[in-house]
Amino acid sequence: MSTYTTEESTxxxxxxxxxxxxxxxxxxxxxxxxxIHIIREVVAEFEKPALLFSGGKDSVVMLHLATKAFxxxxxxxxxxxxxxxxxxxxxxxxxxxxxxxxxxxLVVGSVQEFIDRGELAERADGTRNPLQTVPLLDAIQRNKFxxxxxxxxxxxxxxxxxxxxxxxxxxxGQWDPxxxxxxxxxxxxxxxxxxxxxxxxxxxxxxxxxxxxxxxRENIELxxxxxxxxxxxxxxxxxxxxxxxxxxxxxxxxxxxxxxxxRTVGDMSCTGAVESDARTVAxxxxxxxxxxxxxxxxxxxxxxxxxxxxxxRKKDGYF
Amino acid sequence: xxxxxLAAGLETALPTTLFRFATAGSVDDGKSTLVxxxxxxxxxxxxxxxxxVARTSxxxxxxxxxxxxxxxxxxxxxxxxxxxxxxxxxxxxYFATDRRSFILADCPGHVQYTxxxxxxxxxxxxxxxxxxxxxxxxxxxRRHLSVLQLLRVAHVIVAVNKIDLVDFSEQVFRDIxxxxxxxxxxxxxxxxxxxxxxxxxxxxxxxxxxxDRSERTPWYTGPALLEVLETLPAADELEAELESFRFPVQxxxxxxxxxxxxxxxxxxxxxxxxxxxxxxxxxxxGSVKVGDEVSVISPGHEPRTTTVVGIxxxxxxxxxxxxxxxxxxxxxxxxxxxxxxxxxxxxTVRESTxxxxxxxxxxxxxxxxxxxxxxxxxGTRTVQALxxxxxxKLDLATFNVEPASNLELNDIGHAQLRLSAPLxxxxxxxxxxxxxxxxxxxxxxxxLAAGLxxDHPGDHEDERYVI
Numbered sequence: 001m002s003t004y005t006t007e008e009s010t011x012x013x014x015x016x017x018x019x020x021x022x023x024x025x026x027x028x029x030x031x032x033x034x035x036i037h038i039i040r041e042v043v044a045e046f047e048k049p050a051l052l053f054s055g056g057k058d059s060v061v062m063l064h065l066a067t068k069a070f071x072x073x074x075x076x077x078x079x080x081x082x083x084x085x086x087x088x089x090x091x092x093x094x095x096x097x098x099x100x101x102x103x104x105x106l107v108v109g110s111v112q113e114f115i116d117r118g119e120l121a122e123r124a125d126g127t128r129n130p131l132q133t134v135p136l137l138d139a140i141q142r143n144k145f146x147x148x149x150x151x152x153x154x155x156x157x158x159x160x161x162x163x164x165x166x167x168x169x170x171x172x173g174q175w176d177p178x179x180x181x182x183x184x185x186x187x188x189x190x191x192x193x194x195x196x197x198x199x200x201x202x203x204x205x206x207x208x209x210x211x212x213x214x215x216x217r218e219n220i221e222l223x224x225x226x227x228x229x230x231x232x233x234x235x236x237x238x239x240x241x242x243x244x245x246x247x248x249x250x251x252x253x254x255x256x257x258x259x260x261x262x263r264t265v266g267d268m269s270c271t272g273a274v275e276s277d278a279r280t281v282a283x284x285x286x287x288x289x290x291x292x293x294x295x296x297x298x299x300x301x302x303x304x305x306x307x308x309x310x311x312x313r314k315k316d317g318y319f
Numbered sequence: 320x321x322x323x324x325l326a327a328g329l330e331t332a333l334p335t336t337l338f339r340f341a342t343a344g345s346v347d348d349g350k351s352t353l354v355x356x357x358x359x360x361x362x363x364x365x366x367x368x369x370x371x372v373a374r375t376s377x378x379x380x381x382x383x384x385x386x387x388x389x390x391x392x393x394x395x396x397x398x399x400x401x402x403x404x405x406x407x408x409x410x411x412x413y414f415a416t417d418r419r420s421f422i423l424a425d426c427p428g429h430v431q432y433t434x435x436x437x438x439x440x441x442x443x444x445x446x447x448x449x450x451x452x453x454x455x456x457x458x459x460x461r462r463h464l465s466v467l468q469l470l471r472v473a474h475v476i477v478a479v480n481k482i483d484l485v486d487f488s489e490q491v492f493r494d495i496x497x498x499x500x501x502x503x504x505x506x507x508x509x510x511x512x513x514x515x516x517x518x519x520x521x522x523x524x525x526x527x528x529x530x531d532r533s534e535r536t537p538w539y540t541g542p543a544l545l546e547v548l549e550t551l552p553a554a555d556e557l558e559a560e561l562e563s564f565r566f567p568v569q570x571x572x573x574x575x576x577x578x579x580x581x582x583x584x585x586x587x588x589x590x591x592x593x594x595x596x597x598x599x600x601x602x603x604x605g606s607v608k609v610g611d612e613v614s615v616i617s618p619g620h621e622p623r624t625t626t627v628v629g630i631x632x633x634x635x636x637x638x639x640x641x642x643x644x645x646x647x648x649x650x651x652x653x654x655x656x657x658x659x660x661x662x663x664x665x666x667t668v669r670e671s672t673x674x675x676x677x678x679x680x681x682x683x684x685x686x687x688x689x690x691x692x693x694x695x696x697x698g699t700r701t702v703q704a705l706x707x708x709x710x711x712k713l714d715l716a717t718f719n720v721e722p723a724s725n726l727e728l729n730d731i732g733h734a735q736l737r738l739s740a741p742l743x744x745x746x747x748x749x750x751x752x753x754x755x756x757x758x759x760x761x762x763x764x765x766x767l768a769a770g771l772x773x774d775h776p777g778d779h780e781d782e783r784y785v786i
Contacts, residue, residue: 024556025644027337027420036645037601040569044658044699068633069599069645072582072592073574103580155413162410181766182408182438182682185755186601186643187696191764205422207413 028214031206035062036069037186038165038202039149043069043076045190046147046198050107050140053079055091055098055223056265058151061211062203064220066149067102078105080148082136084128085112086246086267094223107143109135126246127270133317137173140197147190147198155207159311165204171195173317208263212288216281228261228279239272263288335415338553341424341439343432343463344449349480353449353523354412354425355390357545360530363414364393390523408435418549432459433715433729436466437680437769441755444553445474447544452485452520456498462715464499468508469678469731469771471751473554475508475516476547482536483522489538492520505718519544555642558751562642563667564605564613565753567698568598568660572647582634597631597647598656600699603752605664606641607648612665615654618740624665626651642752659700661743661753671741675704676773678713678747679734679758681726683767687734687758688725693767694759695738698752701759703739710735726768733773747771 025033042049051066053059066075081095099106111131114120120131140148154161164180166188181189190198203211215222233240233256234249240260241247247268249255260273261284278284344350358364364372372392376382381389412423424439426432440446448463450456460477467475477499485491496518502508503516519528520536521544527533528543542550573596583589607613607627614622629649630637640646648662661668675695681687687706695704712723712732726732747754750772758768 024336024553027335030337030643033601033643033645037569037643040599040645041699044570067579067581070572070579071631071633071647072578072587072595073572074577074579101581101584154411158410161412162408180408182434182769184438184441184757184766184769185752186442186603187698187755187757189696189757189759189764189766191694191759193764205411205413207415207420209415210420 028210028217031203031210032065032068032214034186034205035065035202038188038200039066039069041188042147042149042166042190042198042200042202048143048145049077049147049149049200050080050143050145051075051077051149052151053081053095053098053106054265055081055087055095056151057211057215057222057226058153058203060098060220060222061206061214062149062151063098063102064218065202074103077149078107078143080107080109080136080139080143080145082109082132082139083111084132084267085110085115086128086269088223088225088242088244088265088268090225091223091265094221107139109139111135114138127267129267129270133173137317140173145197146192147200149200149202151203152199152201153206153208153211154204157311160204163201163204165201166190167199167201168192169197169199169317173197175199175317177311209285209288212281212285216285223265225262225265225273227281227284228259228276230257231260231273232256233258233260233273237272240275241272242268244268335418335420336553337422338419338445338548338551339422339424339443340445340447340548341409341426341436341443342447342449343426343436343439343467344447344480348449348451349391349523350425350427350449351391351393353447353478353480353521353529354423355393356523356526356529357423358393358412358414359388359390360526361414361416361545363412368393409439416545416549421548432462433466433680433731434682436463437470437682440467440470440472441769443472444555445476445548445551446472447476447478450477450479450495450499452479452481452491452495455495456502458716460499461502461718464502464506464508465713465715465718466680466731468506469680471748473515473557474551475503476544477516477518478523478544479518479520480523482520482527483525487520487527487535489536492518492536492539517541517547519547554751558604558642562604562750564607564611564662564664565603565668565750566598566600566607566648566662567603567700567753568656568658568662569600569699570598570658571656572597572599587634597629597649598662599645599647600662601645602640602642603698604642604750606639607664608639609637613650613662614665614668615650615656615660615662616668616671616743617656617660618671618742622668623652623654625654659698661698663743668743668745671743672775673738673741674775675736675738675742675744675770676775677734677736677756678771678773679726679732680769680771681728681730681732681767682769683760683765684728685760685767686725686727687732687767692761693736694761695736695742695756695770696759697742697744697756700740700742702742703761704736704758707735707737709733744772746774 111128114135152160164183192198232243234253243255261276262273278287342350373388375392376389410425412425414421426435426439446467450460479492479495499518520539521528527535530545532543609627611627614624616622628651630640631647689706689708691706693704694701709723710733711720712730714721723732745753754772756770757766758770760767
């Protein structure tokens, strides 16, 4: 029996420090193995999965993990992008090049088309991020996807902190936080009835720093705007907003050129840049490790709308 | 910290290892404060989050005139929870030190404690159980420890909290420590040579013995809580030595010419990979080397023996691999292998069986009744099952078995099931992965129970596991 008194515990813990740990997997290797296991489970148990791919760093890491899970075979599912029409052009370009390089099928749900058809209305604040839910659910239903991979991480938000790795969604795509299945050991239960689908979050347990360390270690290409560059910006809501077609300064907002980078890549109309001189992935790892602000708090206007902004969007069927 | 020192620190600190732990305790034990303290003192809380918490603390008048930050707010839940006065089960939180990255499963204790503790403990390397120093070992403590013993959690750490409220009294601590060890002995906790138990005096509110050792408990010479968490071996580390190789096949990788274009562009030899065939999965237990003899376990077949000729991982050829690595394994002989089959160290798996004797932690509001049809998910295989009988229910407070014919939410009991196909079942006591299964409702697909395989009656059985 190894029940220790406190006197003995000192000895025991000291011994554990000396124990060889070189053979243990690093935390990145462990997270990678876990994610690949989940990706393979979903592919094995579902009829028609798809991966949400925006060109953002988390979805790029997801796609990289998928290529490793099925090597030397092709990634066996299409990628799905909900295009708000307000995306950064360089990110759309990156998306198309990536899809081409990996020989994938790309399914696009277009917010603009829904607006043009009068099925969605532009918001007063101009942001289109919350409008993605309708085209997303439409694309899921139209293509009969029964599982959709997302790059959501639990360290992003307190609603995500409570969401399961396999998250059941009803006919309306809604998440019911009170009615989630317990997730035990590494046994994932993806059973669902007709009309329901599952959102799968294989990188739930990764932090922002894990993502960047992994991008560095695996030498993963990202859209250039994740790295420091000169850009015309103006200040709004305490963030630097890029000047672009859909993101115009008001008369009282001065445009200046600054060295900035993006920590998250969403809509031009709601994503802010941060001042940064991190031009390489190694610089970014150091910057993220030293950062004193959460990535969403620093850069997402849509998450500042209310304390429960993400929770509300998820219940309505958001990612 | 300057950027340069930080960069240097990152370089020397890598690679960190991953450690998963869960917390168990009721709201009154100060669990939220302890979790908040760990996150705060390990600098996992960023400025904008801390600002929001400081504002709310001030609004609510926390700490009276002295003020302060209510660390419990750092683990504040969803609006849905506040509005309805409920707590949604497990929340996951993340922090890191130079040595380790931590995944913390924060399990609320007062309602559905069994469901939450079972869920959190199923993946945990360690569980921290909180006790209020003013109250000592309560019935709930016994229940928590009982569940942890059943789930064979590798390390149990009992944090005797609010030690400041008993004037840092050594006597109070020693009495509680003795009580905890008495319960542990009754349970057999730590007696399998794997699990161990530590008792630490802490004040979550003031931070004593949480991250740093406290000067206010000079009679306690042991490590602070975080030191313990940083140095304990992870469950995989302990088990890799003890357990034989087990590999449930997730899927077969057989591109048949549909090779990844990026791999081809990077120079993959298309001809050499034309007939590529490998079995993909995650090693659940033990380790494997190229050249090892393995048995392939499939329903309807005698175990077939062959040799491992390759362990592939995304273009790398490995000489060996261990749990919990995800890999793809190539075998010498062409054997028909599909998802759900298991590759195991040769001669180490006993005959598959369709008679399942198990402990069940019932997690659903729908009760279990005899004669019910359910699904059992074990490894990568799901089969139908018939609940033949419920043979007893555990009284978690007294550890006695009571007669029962059904199981309800949060009950832990015994049942015998008949499976539609034989499975390579192993005793959970010795195989934390291949001894675990899910019970699933065939109608709505929900998870009904966490299952732990027991030996067949008649087989030699460890007495401690007869509940």
